[in-house]
Amino acid sequence: MSLIIYGMPASRAFRNLWAAHELGLAYVNVPYNFTGPEIKDPAYLAINPNATIPAIVDDGFPLWESLAINLYLAKKAGKLWPAGLQGEAQVMQWTLWAATEVEPLIGAWFYHTMFLPPAQRKPELAADAAARLPKRLAVLELVLANRDYLIGDEFTIADLNVAAVLFRAPKFGLDAFARVKSWHARCCGRDGAKAAIALREPTKAA
Numbered sequence: 001m002s003l004i005i006y007g008m009p010a011s012r013a014f015r016n017l018w019a020a021h022e023l024g025l026a027y028v029n030v031p032y033n034f035t036g037p038e039i040k041d042p043a044y045l046a047i048n049p050n051a052t053i054p055a056i057v058d059d060g061f062p063l064w065e066s067l068a069i070n071l072y073l074a075k076k077a078g079k080l081w082p083a084g085l086q087g088e089a090q091v092m093q094w095t096l097w098a099a100t101e102v103e104p105l106i107g108a109w110f111y112h113t114m115f116l117p118p119a120q121r122k123p124e125l126a127a128d129a130a131a132r133l134p135k136r137l138a139v140l141e142l143v144l145a146n147r148d149y150l151i152g153d154e155f156t157i158a159d160l161n162v163a164a165v166l167f168r169a170p171k172f173g174l175d176a177f178a179r180v181k182s183w184h185a186r187c188c189g190r191d192g193a194k195a196a197i198a199l200r201e202p203t204k205a206a
């Protein structure tokens with residue numbers, strides 16, 4: 001059994017490090033930087049032809065796309081994975097929703113308010129994202145009205161994927177979404193999350 005997670009912890013690799021800790025998986029982290037030359041090296045491109053982090057190699061099997069990696073790891077471990085076809089469909093639903101409906105907005109807001117150097121920020125893009133994100137947060141607020149987690153009463157990989165995409169949401173501000181705020185704090189307060197967050201600390205960046 002060998003699992004290699006490529007990517008510095010203060011990047012989307014955080015999502016996979018969080019999952020590995022939740023699932024109790026032993027791993028080696030190769031902390032390539034998203035600005036570094038290693039991710040353009042042919043040896044890495046053979047693992048991830050996108051020249052981005054993260055990627056994994058699990059017992060020789062390469063895989064990229066942070067959220068897809070988490071689905072693979074959870075299903076393989078048989079943990080954080082709801083029972084049945086419908087539960088699995090809900091995991092896909094929430095993960096695709098996070099990737100397509102939420103990530104572009106929270107990403108644009110974060111990049112254009114605090115991540116990019118000030119000269120490169122475009123306030124109009126941040127404002128547009130900030131105007132559109134609440135509609136997605138309202139979806140979560142509605143769903144969490146009658147359950148503690150996205151798929152019933154147990155934390156699943158769907159919660160992890162959505163909460164990880166929304167990692168910057170507390171900075172965005174969740175005061176108007178009380179249930180989302182407490183759900184997010186609950187997810188990020190788990191031991192697995194805390195272990196992965198601690199790994200981000202030395203570099204902190206993205």
Ligand SMILES: N[C@@H](CCC(=O)N[C@@H](CS)C(=O)NCC(=O)O)C(=O)O
Pocket residue numbers: 011012013034035051052053054064065066067206
């Ligand atoms: N959809 C991809 C995005 C990967 C991605 O863009 N990663 C960033 C770091 S968080 C990166 O490697 N950027 C370098 C670049 O775009 O050149 C995923 O979720 O894995």
